[in-house]
Amino acid sequence: MLDKTFESKDVEKKHYELWEKSGAFTADVNSNKAPYCIPMPPPNVTGSLHMGHALNTTIQDIISRFERMQGRDVLWQPGTDHAGIATQMVVERLLAEEKKTRHDLGREKFLERVWQWKEESGNTITGQLRRLGATPDWSRERFTMDDGLNKAVNKVFVQLFKENLIYKDKRLVNWDPKLHTAISDLEVEPRETKGNMWHLKYPIKGMADAFIVIATTRPETMLGDTAVAVHPDDDRYKDLVGKMVVLPITGREIPIVADSYADPEKGSGAVKITPAHDFNDFEVGKRHNLPMISILDKDAKIAGPEGANVPAAYVGMDRFDARKKVLEEIEALGLLEKVESHMYQVPYGDRGGVVIEPLLTDQWYVDAKTLAQPAIKAVDEGKTKFVPANWSKTYYEWMNNIQPWCISRQIWWGHQIPAWYGPDNSVFVAETEAEAYAQAKAKFGNDVTLERDPDVLDTWFSSALWPFSTLGWPENTAEVKRYYPAETLVTGFDILFFWVARMMMMGIHFMGDVPFKTVYIHALVRDEKGQKMSKSKGNVIDPLKIIDEYGADALRFTLTALAAQGRDVKLSPARVEGYRNFATKLWNASRFCEMNGCTLKLDFKPDSVKQTINKWIISELATVSRQTAEALKAYKFNEAAMHLYHFTWGTFCDWYIEFTKPLITGADESVKQETRDTTGWVLDQLLLLLNPIMPYLTEELHMHLLGKTEASHDKADWLQSKAWPEFSEKTIDKAAQEEMNWVVRLISEIRSVRSDMNVPAAAQIKMLLQGANDTSKQRLKTYNDIIKRLARLSEAEANDVAAPKGSLQMVIDEASIVLPLADVVDIKLESARLQKEIEKANANIERINKMLNNPAFLAKAPEEVVVEQTESRTEAENLKSKLTQALRQLEAA
């Protein structure tokens, strides 16, 4: 016997362990089923479950479970990402508690420490995904620093280097002065900042008291200025081009150059050029062959450069202190023209959280522009589709303007770059150290020592290979053949550039085909007010707490129901509570079935039922099964959830179960048995349809329905092992649907009027059906018990005598429903109600008349629309005349 409510906590753990142990999620390379691969975006090994993971995982799990039920051999490929900077920071923080830095340990010992941390804490996130009910193939779990994946990374690096698609270059990079590493453009986040715009006067050489005014937000960089630029067409400065400026403080002489980069509209129209510390200035510097004076070191402190152009007093000073000092000196020299306050975007490192400094360093780059071309074409040709489709535009936008990808990082945790340097700095890029040595020996003789490049690769470099590296590539495995390309990738838009675009480039280049056919981009989960969840705002909803309180199924259903395409998910706990109630409703419906002998007959044949009522529920079930499958195939998860919700609550519980109550305890044995069997079977089919979204609840109920226990409920019984129910067109019995719809409408009409007219709910009243045709009479007779019970009637019969005085009247198709309530009826109230109904009918008729009297409408509207409108006018007129008659009778009384 089922308990009174569903205790999610007990059930979830129990089932999950059994599922996983049984190998129910394992893909089978040798299967003769069609493959369906879905690579999981590997969460950071440092991660713990947040709502974004919960949404992402729920969607993938629904797809995986649904596709298994569709008869596919599903490989949902799980794993974690080594998350270079993030993980290194976690371990460095632990070291800091011991008052140590990674340099105290040295590279090797430090890496040992990180691995140790990973072994101890790295599986937090995968455990949490299990709690959500996720069913990836854990037996194939990968880590981006596994041996196999390392091999793939090296192979890719070496090949791209040989193809000149990876190269080393000295140029400006985004330098994080806190983490001491270069980062890519994508890892820089601009933050709106209030600052100042200082207008400085630079004296012109050889002209007494002549100045050129430049405006800057970063006065300290003037120490590295090597020119002042003005626009070639700017008349204000035409005569000054070619003259020299005496740079204040340093006294260096720098030229005034004409360059169209200078914007006459901005600042003073003249701009200082610091090629070593600004991306735009760098370009200007190259065009004019200017020296590049680097004045900052790797801590972003003022460095004494080779040319020693920085006054000694500045050396070692922090960049922001230097700014103050420069300004003081400038002001003392009388060269500060003015200061304006100014809002501007300051670049911060997304991990380190400090202001990024453009710095001139040697780094490794991927020629992304070349790799992007086929990746753009593939989307163009529809080989990979984005859902929703408008994301392809964002993808093109970025790909068309893609910049070289800086892939080297000056940290220790990650894939060390497979490049070795010989005594003369010549470079050996090789897959193995031995290979590098062999090459070096051939060049230098026998006594060479090679230095390996200390840098590691950007974490996203290895994730870019995920769809094939996880399958065993570069080995030519059966998995690679079978599961590449993947069918679907499910991910958030926040990593479209970081990850999706790069997988496209690498996949196409190395595998000769796109990595996945469809990319489903889901929204961000926000709080109920639409705010991004963040620890600092304190509005984070912890999925694990929600699971504890409401159950994993309730959370899953909520996320599914809210996952409409193209919109953010605003999550409120009230919503989860509502869907928890839905789970309870289903639980109680099952309880009712259990109590009334509505068990599951395995040999039940839906097409052999005789009773219209049972044909009806089967038709409705078939309909919802189709709608749900269609929605899931189209990635419209919210629609799938809504169809199931309405069928379960609105159709099955509210109507079917109520209808069948008199039948399953009634005197007619064959009706009783058929109805019980149908109920049990429909419930079980419903559990099957709900299983991908609510796996725990449905499995538990299914087990009970079969009369099994955990011990006897084995893999073959599990819902997740079964096929999705398919129903042929003929399962849907239109006549049965129409008939039951009539009963529903009749009961609803009576209930509504009773309530409106304040007839006490408990009052058992009489009902007469006037002017009914034979069909209606027959229906009234067939469903008499049901109608009386649900509309709370003492009698319900067809009778064509005139409505007695003081009756309530309403209309159903050709017939009038009459409730004779002589003493009880408030005539004024009823008359008002009828008038309101008549007005409504009237408005409807007028609206339709306007259409039907319009010759253009008759000429141009499609035939069926005209027919439809004509019919509905007839109906409305019929309704109006019946109501009018009822009103007359009432008033005559």
Add this chain to the structure above:
RNA sequence: GGACACAUAGCUCAGCGGUAGAGCACUAUCUUGACAUGGUAGGGGUCACAGGUUCAAUCCCUGUUGUGUCCACCA
């Protein structure tokens, strides 16, 4: 500056060229043998604004306003 979304009931959101939908909240009522985490009924919307296309626009197009996001931008 460029791009992309979004604007529908009190709230959160679906939807759609042919009479506006859901959940929550609200109101009334009901403890009837599955369920008060429930039943029944009800109120509530010029579908942001202005034009256009169409027989017909909340839906398609253009513009306006507002909101959000991404990209670019350290004068």
